[in-house]
Amino acid sequence: MARMECCDRSIAFRSVTVIDGLGGPARPGVTVVTRGESILAVAADDAVPREMLDAAQIVDLPGRYLLPGLVDAHQHIATPPDRPAAERMLRRALRSGITLVRIMGDDLRQVADLARASLVGQIDAPDLRTAALFAGPSFFTDPRTVAACAGAVPGEVPWMQAITEDTDLGTAVAMARGTGAAAIKIYADLPKKLVTAVAEEAHRQGLGVWAHAAVFPAGPRDLVEAPADVMSHATLLAYEGVAVRSFAERATVPIEHARFRGGDDPAVRGVLDAMRRRGTILDATGSLLAHAEGFDEDDARTTAALVRQAHRAGVPICAGTDYETAVDDPYPALHEEIEYLVERAGMTAAEAIRAATLIGARAAGEGDRRGSVESEKLADLVVLARDPYADVRNLRSVEMTVKRGRVRSRDDLAECPVTAPAREIEPGGAQVIGEVGGANPR
Template sequence: MRYALLFVWIGCLCGTAQAQQLLVKNVTVIDGETGIRPRKASILIGNGIIQKIYTKAPRHIGNATVIDGEGKFLAPGMMDAHVHLATVVDEDIRKARLQTDSIMGNMVRHGITTVRDMAGNAPYLAACRDDVRSGKTMGPDIFFAAQFAGPGYFDLIRRSGRDGDLGNSAWYRALMSGMNVATAIQSAKAAGVTGIKIYADLDAALIREITEEAHKAGLKAWSHAAVFPCKPAAVAAAGVNSMSHANDFAFQQLPGDTLEIGKAWQALYRKEFQLDTLAQIPLLRQMALQNIFLDPTVFHAENNKMHSAAIVTRLAHALGVQIVAGTDWIYPNTGAIPLLQEMLLLQQKCGLSAAAVIQAATLNGARACGLSDRGAVRKGMRADLLLLSADPLQDLNVLFQPVQVFIKGKPAL
């Protein structure tokens, strides 16, 4: 069916060189926001965006190519909001790009049309992003972060064998009190980042200063939940836009105003450790009040025996914190996609409905990046869409087996 639809599209284009629009008729729309119920509609796409949504299918629209969506479903393209495509880049750039391009192609084939890369080599990521946007490479649209941490963190990374300009580049920046944070932020912005990833070895005052300067520069502040020696409450109090890794919230219950990283992790991995949800409730309520997104990475946590992540995520969702689907996991060139596992865990272990899980992987990811042009099926939004053979609200697996993927209204498969 996928190829039949594609041949119809190509045939129409060949027969009508002027064709600029696409009409998906009589399809059931899954909007991307839980409050909007599925509805039968016809979607007109032109110039890469959704031009109009008809409740009653029009008989004819100029030179529009028509796809019959009867019995099918249309959903927003998905977003993995926590990936790492360029943490370590092979010295052979051509070889590295072949690998990355293959991974990105696999993402698109499985319905992922946008990613948030949470720290990597900025020039490399910018080149990948530009090639995708120009049509040279098939891949998801890429938004990426610069990683800010204290000098002690980068020293630790060097001792583990990593070399290069760690801590001295615009995208891997070592900061300490007294340094010019605003200048560092501007350098990161010039490198093309959308947000600053606040990572480790920073005190509460510096976390707040990074957050404030990022916002002044029009960038997002994305943070680990625990930025040692700071606890999660200090991160939330700084007013960041999103916090990653739900398991890190367990550090909030450990004694002391600040934590030593080694001892803190030892405490969490002791057999007798039990998550105290009463210690999490005030923090999660603060996040909900401040509209701070939670990027829980439950799949990553479960694979590392960090079972507090699912409990914290369930509680956060119940308290009104907006959940963002991200994996922080290695993506393959072919086959299984980690985002599916994250979404199934959000549904099965964290109490999210299928509709809420879809919102976590579409609209919430876009909002966490400050994007208002995607993540839902609405007039004026980018036509990053998935045509599906069955209802994803009944089975999330369907999202990863699209009949067709459209990126800016064009078939990507």
């Protein structure tokens, strides 16, 4: 069987059931044609022009399920930097169907090179979208900032900046842009006035605004109004209306769990209604609480209640993790988060898949070109052996990942060394297809 030498040739994935990421029903008997990095056509098998098929390499996929590539909307890979570990983590992500990862504040010196290496095919990895971190000066005693700024002073580097009323925000945001960041992450210890000023300047310079759902003293409503584009950690919504002076102080202020046991909390309802109106995305990270230190079962129940309330309120929710599974686990943490959204947050499988595809792409600022199986979007796809609508755990049946039109079998990616040129499989028939977190969420 001829080896595919580059992704410029058309590939036709035939007779597959398509779940397009838009939340609708599965469509059997569909052909998806890609050319180069893009999807060329999505149509019923008998509606694809013969000349298009004649020009394509055929991959027959009867009985298989094709989805958009998955998106982990909250991850860390360089706090502190460990290049071999990061490459192993990213390779497992790609072989598990993840084609895009939102990096939420790390040592961007290393992350930028990993992003470049992934883009040009030097390593097998998802694409990376990164954020530069802004916080009040008091936050930069945190040991994680020291780890992510080795050789420099935390708070005084372009990717991790201490912000005060005297900061020249135009210059600060421009410095962050120079790291290759797609967004500013508003992390901690900032009042509403500065949060709003940072958000306005970031948007003026074309960057997204990603933020914790509370950064203390600024609370959830302040972040919505700033406005943040994405707010992380549903747990922090519980602090709406609670006076907390800093992120460190938050650990000493217990959540009032009783507020969330009798139904929707009125104060949080107002925040969620504002998020829905603005289209603010919630990066829930609900499954994190089972893995991070400093949380108990009351915290987990309250977080699940808040995610359910956000879902009922119509807030768009993406699937982010902020932790990773053990290195010997065959699948990464994203699959646990997707399962959490179904099993504890009340989503259907279709809604959870949309959270992990289209909404995740939107959270990363990439929704116009990723996250759904549509013509002219990037050819980021995953092929499964079993139906994820029947059981969302069937997302753990990955056989093939397609990133920017390049095809990788799960088995092929398992064999790659830590650093190696990207390799491609021979598509031609289905038989060929083969701790972070801590007490403070990050």
